Amino acid sequence: MTNIIKDLTKSNLKLLKQEILNNNLVIFPTETVYGIGANALKEDAVNKIFEVKERAKNNPLIVHLKDKKEIEKYAIIENIIEKKLIDAFMPGPFTIILKKKGIIPNSVTANMDSVGIRIPNNKIAHEFLEYIDLPIAAPSANISSRPSGTCVADIYQEFDGLVNFIIDGGHSKIGLESTVVKVINNIPTILRPGYITYENIKDLIGTCQIASGVLNKLDNNTKVESPGMLYKHYAPQTKCLLVYSEDFNKLKELILKNQTNKTIILGSDKLQDISCYKFIFYGNKLEEISHNIFSLLRLADTYQGDLIIIEGVKKEGLGLAIMNRLLRTSSFNYIEK
Ligand code: TXA
Ligand code: MG
Numbered sequence: 001m002t003n004i005i006k007d008l009t010k011s012n013l014k015l016l017k018q019e020i021l022n023n024n025l026v027i028f029p030t031e032t033v034y035g036i037g038a039n040a041l042k043e044d045a046v047n048k049i050f051e052v053k054e055r056a057k058n059n060p061l062i063v064h065l066k067d068k069k070e071i072e073k074y075a076i077i078e079n080i081i082e083k084k085l086i087d088a089f090m091p092g093p094f095t096i097i098l099k100k101k102g103i104i105p106n107s108v109t110a111n112m113d114s115v116g117i118r119i120p121n122n123k124i125a126h127e128f129l130e131y132i133d134l135p136i137a138a139p140s141a142n143i144s145s146r147p148s149g150t151c152v153a154d155i156y157q158e159f160d161g162l163v164n165f166i167i168d169g170g171h172s173k174i175g176l177e178s179t180v181v182k183v184i185n186n187i188p189t190i191l192r193p194g195y196i197t198y199e200n201i202k203d204l205i206g207t208c209q210i211a212s213g214v215l216n217k218l219d220n221n222t223k224v225e226s227p228g229m230l231y232k233h234y235a236p237q238t239k240c241l242l243v244y245s246e247d248f249n250k251l252k253e254l255i256l257k258n259q260t261n262k263t264i265i266l267g268s269d270k271l272q273d274i275s276c277y278k279f280i281f282y283g284n285k286l287e288e289i290s291h292n293i294f295s296l297l298r299l300a301d302t303y304q305g306d307l308i309i310i311e312g313v314k315k316e317g318l319g320l321a322i323m324n325r326l327l328r329t330s331s332f333n334y335i336e337k
Contacts, residue, residue, distance in 0.1 A: 002160045004152060005167045008124060013131045019165055020045075020132050025052060027141045027155060028128050029169025030120035032093045032178050032194065033148040033294070034155055035064065035138030036163065040074075046107045046137050052162050055144045059227045060109045061137040062095050062116035062178075066129040074104050074135055075115050081183045081205055088204050091119035091126075093174055093195040097182035097225075108137050110227065118178055124169040140177055145232045147294040147329070150175050154298050175291040176321050182225055190214060191226035193321040195290070214324050215315065217332045233328040234294070236301045236308065238264070240330035244312030245337040251311070254335055260307045264300050267311030278303045282311070286318040293322065297329060312336070 005012050016026055020038070023045035027036050036053060038045035040063045050057055063074060068090060075098035077083055085096055100115035109115050120126065129136060141149035142158060149155035150172040159166070179194030181201065188201050190210045201208040213224050241258055245251040248270060255265065255274055262277040268284045282296055283289045300308050310326055312334070313319040327334055 002156065002163055003165050004156070005165055008127050008131075008167070013127070016128065016165060016167070017132050020134065020136070023048070025049060025163045026128075027149075027159060027163055027166040028125055028136075028138070029122060029167060029172060030064075030125045031122040031173045032120070032176060033150050033172050033174075034141035034152075034166075034169075035125075035136075036141040036159070037064065037136040037138035040064075040104060040108055040135040040137035043105045043107050046105060049137065049139060050107075052159070053139060053142070053144050055139065056227070057107075058110045059139075060112055060116065061139050062118050062180075063104065063108065064125070064129060064136045064138050065117060065119050066126065066133070067091070067119060070119075070135070071098070071117055074101055075099060075117055076101065079183065079186070081186060081188060084204060085181060085183070085188060085201070089179075089196050089200075091121040093121070093178045094118070095178045095180045095192075097180065097191070104135075114182070116180060122169065122173075124167060128167065145235055147234050147236065147297045148177060150291075150294045154295055171291070171295070173291070175294060176318075176325060179321070180226060184209075184225070189225065193324050195318060195321065197317050198320060199317060210320075214320070215327065217327075232331065234297070234325045235329050235331065236297045238301055238305055238308050240308045240310055240333060242310045242312050242326050242330040242334040243336075244314075244334075246314070247337070250337045254337055255309055258307075258309060258335070262305040262307070264303055264305040264308045265311075266296060266300055266308055271311060276309075277305050286313060286322060289313065289322055290318055293325065 095116045095118040097114045152168045179196040180192040243254045264278045265276045266280045315323045
């Protein structure tokens with residue numbers, strides 16, 4: 001049975017630490033999404049993450065640390081650009097890929113010579129990491145290919161009986177995973193967009209590039225910087241179609257043309273009057289959409305429609321991260337007019 005921890009009292013922290021020291025998994029909140037964590041220094045513990053999540057072994061995990069001072073125990077900061085990014089965006093919804101030190105087991109990094117480092121900016125995550133005082137490897141708390149876990153009700157459904165402890169931190173504030181960045185030939189390269197945007201990074205460093213997999217489908221033989229981009233991801237069970245147009249009439253036309261008998265529409269206010277089987281409001285601002293999207297995709301499945309038509313957004317600012325996820329949600333079943 002899975003226990004839901006509501007408060008990080010001293011006795012609960014002790015229980016959680018013991019659980020981690022026993023090489024078991026603990027699900028914990030962060031400001032982006034929930035993570036399913038294990039002691040990053042123990043192969044046995046890390047292997048359990050891959051098993052429970054049904055995750056491909058060649059998809060590396062992010063290592064979560066309590067503060068910046070810890071970074072150089074596990075990784076090497078090789079240049080001033082990496083240093084600047086760390087100073088500006090950590091702690092926060094940002095993961096930096098650095099050259100790894102030998103202390104990090106190869107199973108964490110899927111035999112890559114780099115490691116993703118993240119310092120969450122969330123009170124509960126911080127208290128947990130500080131008390132545990134170990135690096136915690138943690139992917140998002142969802143079975144592979146499913147939408148990431150952003151609230152305990154969703155996570156409990158998937159992981160009840162598979163982990164002993166979930167720490168409840170309410171609905172994740174941001175709702176999309178961290179921005180993953182690697183500095184390649186002195187250019188910060190976004191491997192996965194997130195709340196820290198292309199624009200934020202460009203303003204800081206003067207240059208920034210977006211890896212080709214962010215908005216494009218990659219075939220499984222492509223050599224990519226970030227293996228996570230290869231897999232089916234963020235997907236509900238119901239088939240999805242992503243549609244986008246800056247022009248409302250064209251958008252409406254696209255929706256009407258593609259409607260089925262039981263179409264669920266997931267979108268903003270402006271679509272609420274289109275007649276359909278079920279309309280789900282996802283917010284009007286990018287922050288709201290980001291916050292709500294993963295739990296609403298799960299909700300959409302419960303209505304048992306035959307198609308979810310999702311309204312796309314402009315690929316700018318946080319919109320880039322939203323579209324990166326929704327393109328995968330819909331298996332690149334995407335129309336833009
Ligand atoms: O917000 C987040 O980042 C959440 C919370 C729990 O911190 N974590 C998360 O982890 O989203 P995960 O495992 O679901 O996604 C990690 C992504 C994957 O796409 C993976 O391929 C990439 O980061 N990644 C991890 N280590 C890497 C490395 N050394 N080089 C390139 N990509 C890496
Ligand atoms: Mg994930």
